[in-house]
Amino acid sequence: MKVVVTGAAGQIAYSLVPFLCEDGVFSSSQKIDLKLVEIPQAMERLNGFVKELEDSAYSTVNSISTFDNIHDATIDADWCLLVGSIPRGIVLNGKEIKERSDLLKINGGIFTEQGAAIGKNAKSSCKILVVGNPANTNALIGKINSNNDDQLWMAMTMLDALRAKAQLAQKLNCHVDDIYRLAVFGNHSPTMFPDLENTFIDGKNAYQTVNDHQWVENEFLPRVQQRGAEIIKARGASSASSAARAACETVRAVEHPTRSGDVFNAAIMSDGAYDIPAGIFSGFPLISDGAGNVDIVRDYVLSDFAKNGLKKTADELLEEKNLVKDLI
Ligand code: NAX
Numbered sequence: 001m002k003v004v005v006t007g008a009a010g011q012i013a014y015s016l017v018p019f020l021c022e023d024g025v026f027s028s029s030q031k032i033d034l035k036l037v038e039i040p041q042a043m044e045r046l047n048g049f050v051k052e053l054e055d056s057a058y059s060t061v062n063s064i065s066t067f068d069n070i071h072d073a074t075i076d077a078d079w080c081l082l083v084g085s086i087p088r089g090i091v092l093n094g095k096e097i098k099e100r101s102d103l104l105k106i107n108g109g110i111f112t113e114q115g116a117a118i119g120k121n122a123k124s125s126c127k128i129l130v131v132g133n134p135a136n137t138n139a140l141i142g143k144i145n146s147n148n149d150d151q152l153w154m155a156m157t158m159l160d161a162l163r164a165k166a167q168l169a170q171k172l173n174c175h176v177d178d179i180y181r182l183a184v185f186g187n188h189s190p191t192m193f194p195d196l197e198n199t200f201i202d203g204k205n206a207y208q209t210v211n212d213h214q215w216v217e218n219e220f221l222p223r224v225q226q227r228g229a230e231i232i233k234a235r236g237a238s239s240a241s242s243a244a245r246a247a248c249e250t251v252r253a254v255e256h257p258t259r260s261g262d263v264f265n266a267a268i269m270s271d272g273a274y275d276i277p278a279g280i281f282s283g284f285p286l287i288s289d290g291a292g293n294v295d296i297v298r299d300y301v302l303s304d305f306a307k308n309g310l311k312k313t314a315d316e317l318l319e320e321k322n323l324v325k326d327l328i
Contacts, residue, residue: 001026001028001030001032001079002032002075002076002077002078002079003032003033003077003078004036004074004077004079004080004081004122005036005037005083006037006038006070006080006081006132007037007083007084007085008046008049008066008084009038009042009046009049010042011237011238011240012083012131012243012247013083013244015244015245016248017034018053019244019245019247020032020081020248021034021053021056021060023059024252025248025251025252025255026255027256027290028255030062031060031062032058032061032062033065035065035067035073035074035077036049036064036067037066037067037069037084038067038084039068043068046066047066050064050066070114070117070118071117074122075121076122076123077122078122078127079126079128080114080118081128081129081131081251082111082131082138082142084110085107085110085132085138086106086107086110092106100134100320103134104134105323107134107138108138108141108324110132110138111130111141112142112145113145115141115146116146116147118142118146119145119146119147119151120148124150125150125151126151126152127151127251127292128142128143128151128152129154129155129156129247129250130142130153130154130155131155131243131247134187134188134189134320135155135157135267136187136188136189136282136320137321137324139153139154139267140280140321140324141324143269145327145328152268153268154266154267154268154294155267155281156246156247156267157192157266158246158247158249158250158253158265158266159242160184160188160192160194160227160265161182161183161194162176162245162249163227164182164194164224165179165182167220168196168201168210171210171220172209172210174201174202178201178202179199179200180259180261180262180263181198181199181262181285182199183199183263183283184283185276185282185283185306185309185310185313186276186282186283186309186310186312186313186314186316187283187313187316187317187320188267188283189313190226191313192225192283192313193306193309194220194221195300195302195306195309196216197303198285198301213305227239253286254266254288254292255288256288256290257288257289257290258286258287263285263286263287263297265283265285266283266294267281267282267284268282268294268296270284271296273296274300274302274310276310276317279321280314280317280318280321281317282313282314284296
């Protein structure tokens, strides 16, 4: 199993790689060849992390290698976790990158190269999870530049779904494991739409059990949509441990068949499902057969309130697509 992680010296990867090395994440019993990728300036820090991984003596790991370029790392890859990207607020060539449009273009440049390398070098069964923001549009750029229709490209919305589950569990005083069919539609951004109207807890509809639309619209949605900002404010740094767990849970969800009646969350290329325009990466309720096939679950019933939410987040994704039209 060849598993590539970019941004490997960053804070998410520091938690993510150890999670991936735990038993049972991948369905294959093959040992893992870890391919850790960074920019040249971060290689020394990455080498320090590699020493810690060696000292962890994982029984699941066969080898650990480091790369300062995506091309060699992706040869015959089974999985690529694309975490590395340039954060907003960074100073490049003396100019602070503040605008989302600038960020889209800079990161877009990274994902054109990574997409092309993965399309050419990785296995046709390769699965790709984009974590680096803006994740949905980066995944779109990567997939189009991969020029390979066999590989499965996804962007991470699992963290948004786990955040929504945690809020709902607190509200209803239940355990997160009792919640199923919770889907987050759209962009991994404050426009995302976590739906409760098709979510269930012990056979009961979540929206009806909450029975308080004002809470759903004015407390639940903004809290989930703004959770990333809330964590940055409290911690002085963006979510890392929870993001790493969500990335690992996405891998696990694709690698194993989805529990009957449940879904998992990731953004994939829309084919027009739920009136999300085809050709953008949107969060959907998904199922996996555990053998590499992932499908959208299409039986969710959406109210006008939900349809408005989906339209808003789809419009934002179309706007982002337009900003990177030169790259796709
Ligand atoms: P860090 O800044 O700690 O790490 C990012 C690492 O990526 C750095 O070490 C950097 O050198 C490396 N890097 C940059 N360009 C690279 C390239 N071309 N190839 C390889 N490595 C490269 O950020 P971290 O906190 O780990 O976050 C990583 C990304 O995840 C950010 O874009 C962040 O916005 C995004 N997030 C996405 C989430 C999601 O749910 N989709 C949630 C968490 C997180 O905010």
